[in-house]
Amino acid sequence: MTGIYNIIPVPAPRMTQADRWKKRPPVLRYFAFRDEVRLRGVTLPDSSHVIFIMPMTEGWSEKKKLAMDGASHHQKPDVDNLYKALSDSVHGEDCQLHDMRITKYWGRVGQIIIKPM
Secondary structure (H helix, E strand, O other): OOEEEOOOOOOOOOOOOOHHHHOOHHHHHHHHHHHHHHHHOOOOOOEEEEEEEEEOOOOOOHHHHHHHOOOEOOOOOOHHHHHHHHHHHHOOOHHHOOEEEEEEEEEOOOEEEEEEO
């Protein structure tokens, strides 16, 4: 069963010891993302296709938004960092997973779509 979650994807940040007290914005966004994923009860099957829908910038023209809606996303954040944030939020450790496919597209709103394979 496909799960569609209206959560804006956030990459896993590189954290240091100083992040315990510094409270950098990327770390705070990651912790808020992790809490939202857990609150919504997101599950990540053992073998799945995860689709990240990256929200378009509000400053884009309507013409550009129409052209980019559903197009492949080839910018940062990287798919591996997005998946790392999601899998760490769901499992804590990703050693349980053995088969995954990850894609990312542009969209009007941020979403995470999980399809079992």
